[in-house]
Amino acid sequence: MYSEKLLDHFKNPRNMGRIENADGIGKVGNPVCGDVMWIYIKVRDDRIADIKFETFGCGAAVATSSVITELAKGKTLEEAEKITNQDVIDVLEGLPPLKKHCSLLAEQGLRAAINDYREKQRAKH
Amino acid sequence: MYSEKLLDHFKNPRNMGRIENADGIGKVGNPVCGDVMWIYIKVRDDRIADIKFETFGCGAAVATSSVITELAKGKTLEEAEKITNQDVIDVLEGLPPLKKHCSLLAEQGLRAAINDYREKQRAKH
Amino acid sequence: MIYLDHNATTPCDPVVLEEMKKWFTEMFFNPSSIYTASQRAKEAVEDARKKVARLLDASSEEIIFTSGGTESNNIAIIGTALLLKNRGNHIITSLIEHHAVLNVCKFLEKNMGFQVTYLPVDKYGIVDPDDVRKAINDRTILISIMAANNEIGTIEPIEQIGKIAKENNVVFHCDGVQVAGKIPVSVKKLNVDFFSLSGHKFYGPKGIGALYVRKGVKFKPVFYGGHQEKGLRPGTENVPAIVGLGKACEIAEEKMAQDSSKEKILRDELEKKLVERIPEIIVNGHPEKRLYNTLNICVKYVEGESMLLHLDFEGICASSGSACTSGSLEPSHVLLALGIPPEVAHGSLRFSLGRSNTMADIERTADVLPEIVEKLRKMSPFWNKK
Amino acid sequence: MIYLDHNATTPCDPVVLEEMKKWFTEMFFNPSSIYTASQRAKEAVEDARKKVARLLDASSEEIIFTSGGTESNNIAIIGTALLLKNRGNHIITSLIEHHAVLNVCKFLEKNMGFQVTYLPVDKYGIVDPDDVRKAINDRTILISIMAANNEIGTIEPIEQIGKIAKENNVVFHCDGVQVAGKIPVSVKKLNVDFFSLSGHKFYGPKGIGALYVRKGVKFKPVFYGGHQEKGLRPGTENVPAIVGLGKACEIAEEKMAQDSSKEKILRDELEKKLVERIPEIIVNGHPEKRLYNTLNICVKYVEGESMLLHLDFEGICASSGSACTSGSLEPSHVLLALGIPPEVAHGSLRFSLGRSNTMADIERTADVLPEIVEKLRKMSPFWNKK
Ligand SMILES: Cc1ncc(COP(=O)(O)O)c(C=O)c1O
Numbered sequence A, B: 001m002y003s004e005k006l007l008d009h010f011k012n013p014r015n016m017g018r019i020e021n022a023d024g025i026g027k028v029g030n031p032v033c034g035d036v037m038w039i040y041i042k043v044r045d046d047r048i049a050d051i052k053f054e055t056f057g058c059g060a061a062v063a064t065s066s067v068i069t070e071l072a073k074g075k076t077l078e079e080a081e082k083i084t085n086q087d088v089i090d091v092l093e094g095l096p097p098l099k100k101h102c103s104l105l106a107e108q109g110l111r112a113a114i115n116d117y118r119e120k121q122r123a124k125h
Numbered sequence C, D: 001m002i003y004l005d006h007n008a009t010t011p012c013d014p015v016v017l018e019e020m021k022k023w024f025t026e027m028f029f030n031p032s033s034i035y036t037a038s039q040r041a042k043e044a045v046e047d048a049r050k051k052v053a054r055l056l057d058a059s060s061e062e063i064i065f066t067s068g069g070t071e072s073n074n075i076a077i078i079g080t081a082l083l084l085k086n087r088g089n090h091i092i093t094s095l096i097e098h099h100a101v102l103n104v105c106k107f108l109e110k111n112m113g114f115q116v117t118y119l120p121v122d123k124y125g126i127v128d129p130d131d132v133r134k135a136i137n138d139r140t141i142l143i144s145i146m147a148a149n150n151e152i153g154t155i156e157p158i159e160q161i162g163k164i165a166k167e168n169n170v171v172f173h174c175d176g177v178q179v180a181g182k183i184p185v186s187v188k189k190l191n192v193d194f195f196s197l198s199g200h201k202f203y204g205p206k207g208i209g210a211l212y213v214r215k216g217v218k219f220k221p222v223f224y225g226g227h228q229e230k231g232l233r234p235g236t237e238n239v240p241a242i243v244g245l246g247k248a249c250e251i252a253e254e255k256m257a258q259d260s261s262k263e264k265i266l267r268d269e270l271e272k273k274l275v276e277r278i279p280e281i282i283v284n285g286h287p288e289k290r291l292y293n294t295l296n297i298c299v300k301y302v303e304g305e306s307m308l309l310h311l312d313f314e315g316i317c318a319s320s321g322s323a324c325t326s327g328s329l330e331p332s333h334v335l336l337a338l339g340i341p342p343e344v345a346h347g348s349l350r351f352s353l354g355r356s357n358t359m360a361d362i363e364r365t366a367d368v369l370p371e372i373v374e375k376l377r378k379m380s381p382f383w384n385k386k
């Protein structure tokens, strides 16, 4: 069902955990499957200096969380915003049809974190 | 499906054939299965002195023909008329449900032969 | 023993059984489960699906596994009727279909307000495509015609009927149970929307069949339950049987050419010998457009079951029509549709050959049957009357 | 490998497979044919029918072979609905039935004008017989309640419900797939009219099941075709699988007492250890009225699939609910019916034990799972929030 690549990310998730005093937090969930993903980012000079996730969800949700953090880390916010769920799927060498939406959760989680950061910045000024 | 007894009567039918100048002939058939049985009798002193059959039909039809001729042979007409399909079934040690009607054909064939004989007698007088 | 009843069922090829075994025991897993071992079972199912698809020149997504030919026919016909009943209530089929088509049509007539046209056939058992065209009206939603008849072996002009169905936008189901694994089939070329097959008719296991469903063609499921077979046929997958069916398809592809030329020679020889040796017999079915393994004869003035019993005493297995109607007393509906009188139809015998048969089998059968016929004719009032 | 998913499917007992073998190859004959060899196949089928009947305390004439539990449920429910639709259009079932009952009921609601009452259950999953009584109205034609639930193992008060059905002259179907072969069943004592079972749930083959139909109870067939199974379930009989099912019934009778006491000890031990070692877990189902082999837990703040994948890495096969719903994303309808919140229901795990399990399996599972839970909880926003 799942690729070797996915199982590796699931077993050894990268950037798992929480960032205290994160600059932005994205909290997303899928009402159907009930899965929930929180993405924390630390931003320096418009760049994602650090990123972590917490996920309650299926194997694919965990793996896509892991992948999206790897993809985003070090990128400028503008670059990071352009990461799509397809990029995540590509890294994972495919997802079962029923599990496509898990990668969408990851895409949405990252974008929500960036938006949260931007809104907080706006609020400061 | 069929008993050993039935298969024996089928393989080696008793009284098979025709009686030329029979005293009575019973010609019966079942319109559903298309099977046909002809029973020939020779009568002496109100007794069935000889009896033969010709049958176009299933294994059970052949066997019941054979059995009914054996049961009838030597009996008085009155006795012979009382032979039922159940007597035939008993000799054959049972019949499959779908094949009960074959034994009825034998009963009817014998009775038709006796009736035929009686009518011919009546016609003579 | 001489087995000449391959249209009723075939022995499971030992290679097929061997392939199935481990899926009963070590690899018994439910393909729907999540763990790795289950995924192996799932892969085996998908691999078998590919093999079935290849046999029919279809793609895997177009194959649904069922419990056999009867189920394949039923779900194609009932499923289409349920789906399209608001579009029309007319079905076209033929008088010589298997009961797994005919009795479904009768059910739809009696219980769901359908009208069914039962097309006649010519004296060889062939459906005229022109009759199909003429029978189509604006309420026609389905045509169901068999690829080859199980009793007489006549092969129907499916490709032409398929064309007509397509032109008129009518769904076309073909009961292919007697041809799958015996002759090359391309569902694409045949223009069929549904095609049924059954594993045990070509050396696969019993209790497993498949239904080809052309991409884009829909039907309403008949059974409801889990999500298996895309919800179109729920129930825990019968993995060993599915694997066996796949293997049988693979073997059929390999052996088809060789089987067919061998069996045709044997069948023709049997036909020739019986016609020579037994007076007043009729050979049923089309002289050429006929399954290479099937010989159906009517022996006048003798009844079929009696001949079968005597053949059985000699160790020869044959049938008089289809196995599924052995519970019935009436003469074959197929032979009656050919215009054969009932009393002659009662004297029918079907010999259907298979991989294991040899020329010795044929010679013995052709030696034994004439004697049996003679014996029974001696007993027959009709013969003696002549 | 440690297999703890016996409610999904069981390995076919090697003795069962051994018994089946010759019916694939040497004795492959169609039981409907007339020759002696076929009669052997027919006898084997009837012998198996007796064994199935004995397991259920029924008589042979009351047993129909089907392709599995799904088909048994479908033909009992649809067949009754078709037969009695002019007498009434109301069906009573429960919220926790298998999809092979629930989705059939939904089909009848959507497509055939039926009204269905889905009875609630208490927090243990038990249907209150009084609720059944109250739900009956003068249009009620059928009650369908399962003998034991496949996910949580809760055993329903079938005997009482059967009494109520009888008093009210309503047909009663019981999905017995999870109890047949596991606990003693007497269809007579249970007052059921229909009872479904499936071979592969108790070490028999897949693709074969049976339906008990009480003498005198009628239903309309769903499939049409030949005369097999009295025309109630046409199609060439799956002789090897039928023989295998019969053998599995025989073995089940022999081993039931021993299996149940052994598995109960193991299951209880697993339950005890997991409850001790993992904080914040819930044990689902009734504490006593529960299948002796089933343990269903909810591990709060963790999602089920993730646990299953980690268990699989450790060579442990388990499931989170039923196998047939693994194609669905929603939480278990059974757990929701118990009143468990969706986010907790997502964290469900089902362990179902079987003949081969040992105390070592239990110990290893109880060692491994707490670590897995800890790892996943570390990743969970809910756990970390607490
Ligand atoms: C033409 C045809 N259709 C359908 C069937 C039914 O197949 P099964 O008995 O495998 O369900 C058969 C054989 O019995 C057949 O010959």
Ligand SMILES: Cc1ncc(COP(=O)(O)O)c(C=O)c1O
Binding pocket: C234, C235, C236, D007, D068, D069, D070, D071, D073, D098, D100, D146, D148, D149, D150, D175, D177, D178, D198, D199, D200, D324
């Ligand atoms: C309670 C219950 N009913 C019905 C079924 C369906 O049985 P099968 O998958 O063998 O058709 C199952 C198992 O899948 C079950 O657990």
Ligand code: FES
Binding pocket: A030, A033, A034, A035, A057, A058, A059, A060, A061, A099, A101, A102, A105, D329
């Ligand atoms: S199943 Fe919904 S996120 Fe994976």
Ligand code: FES
Binding pocket: B030, B033, B034, B035, B057, B058, B059, B060, B061, B099, B101, B102, B105, C329
């Ligand atoms: S079948 Fe009619 S007489 Fe035997």
